[in-house]
Amino acid sequence: MAAPETAPTPGGDADGRVPSVVCSGVSITYRVYGVGREESDEEGALRRLLSRSTRGVGRREVHAVRDVSFVAYRGESIGIVGSNGSGKSTLLRTIAGLVPPTSGKLWLGGKAALLGVNAVLMPKLTGRENIWIGAQALGLTPGQVRAAFDDIVEFADIGDFLDLPMASYSSGMGARLRFAISTAVTPDILVVDEALSTGDAHFRAKANERITRIREQAGTVFIVSHSDKTIQTMCSRALWIDKGRLLADGDPVAVNGLYARKYGKHRHVWRERFEEARRLEETEGPEAARAYLARWDRSLDS
Numbered sequence: 001m002a003a004p005e006t007a008p009t010p011g012g013d014a015d016g017r018v019p020s021v022v023c024s025g026v027s028i029t030y031r032v033y034g035v036g037r038e039e040s041d042e043e044g045a046l047r048r049l050l051s052r053s054t055r056g057v058g059r060r061e062v063h064a065v066r067d068v069s070f071v072a073y074r075g076e077s078i079g080i081v082g083s084n085g086s087g088k089s090t091l092l093r094t095i096a097g098l099v100p101p102t103s104g105k106l107w108l109g110g111k112a113a114l115l116g117v118n119a120v121l122m123p124k125l126t127g128r129e130n131i132w133i134g135a136q137a138l139g140l141t142p143g144q145v146r147a148a149f150d151d152i153v154e155f156a157d158i159g160d161f162l163d164l165p166m167a168s169y170s171s172g173m174g175a176r177l178r179f180a181i182s183t184a185v186t187p188d189i190l191v192v193d194e195a196l197s198t199g200d201a202h203f204r205a206k207a208n209e210r211i212t213r214i215r216e217q218a219g220t221v222f223i224v225s226h227s228d229k230t231i232q233t234m235c236s237r238a239l240w241i242d243k244g245r246l247l248a249d250g251d252p253v254a255v256n257g258l259y260a261r262k263y264g265k266h267r268h269v270w271r272e273r274f275e276e277a278r279r280l281e282e283t284e285g286p287e288a289a290r291a292y293l294a295r296w297d298r299s300l301d302s
């Protein structure tokens, strides 16, 4: 297993761009242990448990990311789009150093910070305590946390909740606090996993400003989002990952267009079918609607 490498920043390329992440033929495979198919029923599992046998315990491999290569540059904000389970979060977790690539090479030109919806903050501790723990977990010294503390509190905008347990926060408040902690000191590479979708318009505007600031300070930002708007307004480039493979890399509007063409086609077709089924239900009754929909009950025609 190859761990991410860090090396001195090389000089820029012919266009003066300085690489920050080089991902070369990276594949990531999860090994999942569990019951084998033949014993997946409750009776088989119970029998195995009683006999303490490990027979039938299956191992499955999930190829989450397959042979992905790209170079990210300082000052870029890169959106990652793709349908559920396509490998976006896995790729980001690897860039952030949390999941090692199974094969291929990953080179990072600086420190990466992951900002995830599920970032490890402690629900039973207060916001204040989480700022201290979270910021130090990101590598800040106590002195740096002290210096950044007021800025974090101001950005998170959680008022009196600062001294209440995080479990009592709304999802928007939690997202603001995570974002404030993760960006307290400008990271070289900021990895944002869907965290922006939980905030309101005011928070998104502030987050956008901060992302712009990181980019201006020559950092690189990666953003996973299912929102076309987030990708198109916050990103200078987009990658489309489909079933673990990199299918498109380029201008966010163009990449989103390609992605929407593949998946949007089905949505459009199904919307029309649904409308027709509703019309049939109203005019001819539920049986007619059911018979009409039964034509496509096996799978989508692609």
Ligand SMILES: Nc1ncnc2c1ncn2[C@@H]1O[C@H](COP(=O)(O)OP(=O)(O)OP(=O)(O)O)[C@@H](O)[C@H]1O
Pocket (backbone or CB within 6 Å): 030, 031, 032, 062, 063, 064, 082, 083, 084, 085, 086, 087, 088, 089, 090, 091
């Ligand atoms: N810890 C894990 N162990 C085993 N399999 C995993 C693990 N995490 C993700 N997977 C699998 O890897 C594949 C890619 O998942 P991933 O979460 O990276 O996709 P995603 O594009 O981020 O999805 P979503 O948009 O739903 O968040 C999926 O098949 C998922 O089930």
